[in-house]
Amino acid sequence: MAFKKSSITLPSMTPGTQRNISVLRFGKAGARPKVYMQAAIHANEMPGTMALHHLMPLLTEANQKGLIQGEIILVPTVNPIGQAQLVGNSHAGRYNLLSYENFNRNWIDLSDAVAARVGNKLGADADTNVRTIRKAAQDSLKALKPLNELGTLRVEVQKLSCDADFVLDLHCDIYAALHLFGAKNDVATGTLTSLAADLGVEATMYNDPYPKALTFSGVNSVLWARLAEQFPQANIPQACMSVTVEMRSQHDVSDALGQSDAQNLYRWLVRQGVVGGKAAPLKKLKTAPAPMSGMDVGYSTCTGFLVFHVKPGAKVKKGQAICDVIDPANPHGAKGRTTFTSQTDGVLFSRRLDGYLSWPGQVMYRICGPQPLPHRIGATGLDD
Ligand SMILES: [Zn+2]
Incomplete structure (x- = not known):
């Protein structure tokens, strides 16, 4: 099979309008490692979308050859609300015009809801804890009743990401070098550094212990850090590496950059065992991770x-x-x-x-x- 394409329909906000999010799936549903990548939550940030445009044919070919060992979910434009915010011949994609909130804030920290569901069931076995927590995270999201379109977007997108082993949220800045933000726990294990080296970033920064702002990548990694802190007697690993990748500048959209970013992502997927094969030697990190x-x-x-x-x-x-x-x-x-x-x-x-x-x-x-x-x-x- 090449891929599976599906669509999330968001609730209508105004008569006669309705928006959808396209979701592409490669590999086997439920297989591990699971990778979730999304682009353009700030809807006028297209370098990540361009990288996924070039990555999808590579994954389609790998899937047809049966090379994908895990599961890969890609959402090339995750924010149709922001995509539609055309204002006076400009595209205003960073803030929700209804509420003026930044689209990459106010994501849902599930740690309290998960703790209430399964805190007393967590024990010494890490694998069992990971499965229990992932199921509780899904159940917590299913129990939510979002009021509007953006609330529904957050819940539905977190359903795609909350049980992933790796979450990459692809952004860009106004004028920037390639850089990323992750969590200190993933620096300690080397997994963040390995991604940074494969992507060839100019700067790697980490939160310690976790971010204050409820960013999308933040809530996906914070779940594990907060539960580990709350239940020190249980063996709770950092089971999701969630990273914000800032793919240079808004205008850095070209086939050359998209192709090289896609190849770098593909090599990283091979290195993590998501796609079969032997990864090329890891490049040297340009700058050491910094707090x-x-x-x-x-x-x-x-x-x-x-x-x-x-x-x-x-x-x-x-x-x-x-x-x-x-x-x-x-x-x-x-x-x-x-x-x-x-x-x-x-x-x-x-x-x-x-x-x-x-x-x-x-x-x-x-x-x-x-x-x-x-x-x-x-x-x-x-x-x-
Ligand atoms: Zn952004």
Whole structure:
């Protein structure tokens, strides 16, 4: 068989309209490892969709040859609500226009619901615990009664992902180098590092112990970390590696990048035993994984427009000028500029575009630094 395609129908929000999510399945239902990949939850972020466009023919061929050992579920455009938000000839895909919430927040942390269902049944056998927790997670989602379209989207999508061994949420930034966000538990086992090396990322950052914002990748990994913390007497492994992959910039959509990203994902699937075969040797990781608390987030303090001194992927030094905000009505040349400098040595992995307006509190850039920064401990940097 080549693949199975199905569709999730979301409830109608306005008379005469209804939206669907397409789901592609490769391999054997219920087989392990199970991989779930989605793209474009921020609906105007298409590099991940492009990578899946090139990955699907590879998986179709592998499936026809009987090479897929596990189960792979792909959702190339997971957010039809955001896809439809065409406003004044622009595509507004990041925030839900109904509620102004970021589409990658307010996902469902199932840990309390699962704990209430099975906490007292968890014991010393890890495999049994994993099966019990996965079933309870599905049952908890089935018990929810979402009120509207976006609530239904979240529940239905988490039903696809909550029992996966690996979850990849494919995003991009405005202007960025390839980077990813994962969990510290997966750095310790080497699984996050292996994905980072196969993808060739410029920066790898991890939450410790888990993220505050309820991002999609966050809730999928947090389930295990929180249950392990809540039931220390039970043997609860980190049974899902869930990762946000930021696939460069919004405009980084090309066949060349899509093909190489698809090949990198495919090689990683082989390495994890999801697809049969022998994986090519692992590439060397470009930068060591770093804690989220080492991430220097450049916040603007003034109004004006931005001009940058460095591009994404640049290695920077503490004290180095990263960008200026220019006051357009200040006649004194250089004195009309406010310069922002890096607070760490590291890799500048994302920034806004030159010429963007700047406003107080705006995130202008992010830098991955190796050591926790005192002012960043406890902060997320996920400010928008
Ligand atoms: Zn995004």
